[in-house]
Amino acid sequence: MTIVAVVLALLAALLHVYIWVLESFRWTEPATRATFRTSEADALATREMAYNQGFYNLFLAVITLVGLALLGADHEVGTALALAGTGSMLAAALVLVTRDRTMVRAAATQGTFPLLAVVFLLLQL
Template sequence: MTIVAVVLAVLAALLHVYIWVLESFRWTEPATRKTFRTSEADAATTREMAYNQGFYNLFLAVITIVGVAMIVGDQASVGTALALAGTGSMLAAAVVLITRDRSMARAAVTQGTFPLLAVVFLLLQL
């Protein structure tokens, strides 16, 4: 059970590192604008906001990875708490996304599936 939880948490973290790259460094690129359904003008206007938001995603990934490292190491209880904080926040963000705009269902599922599964398996290992 722990191995599955760790793998899912790492996958969730890696996805959020990717989102960090898109939001913080590639926000105005055509492919990123298409992914986030934003116009060139809107991307230019929201560039600073996206940069900041991208770092939130990175920080959630870091919390999750530190937790995973502690689970694998000698501090499973603290590691599980950190991994749950990171993946639980990722999952909550996906829920906020879909409850705010139903047309973002695909993005919310993409953003929230690994965190949801990680949370379930992290809780099952307790």
Template sequence: MTIIAVVFAALAALLHVYIWVLESFRWTEPATRKTFGTSESEAEVTAPMAYNQGFYNLFLGIITVIGLALLGSERAVGTALALAGTGSMLGAALVLVTHDRTMARAALTQGLFPALAVVFLLIQL
């Protein structure tokens, strides 16, 4: 089960690094605006917030990757860090969909890999 947990956690981390790039560096680009459903004027106004939010996503990815790296040598610490990262990603997806039901697709995209990682990380305990 550990390999399945690692795969889903790694995919979650990679997705959140990608989200970091979109939010922090490509926020005002047409393709990114389309992805997030924002207009050009909204993107310009929200760019500082998106930049900051992007780094939250990066840090969650980093926490998860460090956890995965430690699974072999420090299993308890690695599992705790991987759960902290993926659990926070999952929590953010749940907040997104409970705040605005129209964001269900985005929440599913953001939360599926972390949810599967959390389940398999807990099973391997």
């Protein structure tokens, strides 16, 4: 059960590192604009906000990765950190879809690994 939880949390963290790259460094690139359905003008106007938001995604990934790294040495602390990171990722996906129903696909992409990680992290307690 722990291996499944670790793999899912790791996938969630890696996805959020990828989102960090897109939002913080590739925000105005055509492929990234297409992914986020953003026009060139809107991407230029929101570049600083996206940069900041990207780092939030990175920090959630780091919290999750530190938790995973600590699982062997201190199972309770590692689990708590992994749950904090993946739970926050899941909450962000829920906020996205409740604000704009057209973002269901993006929320599912952003939230599926964290949801499964949270379930399996709780099951291995």
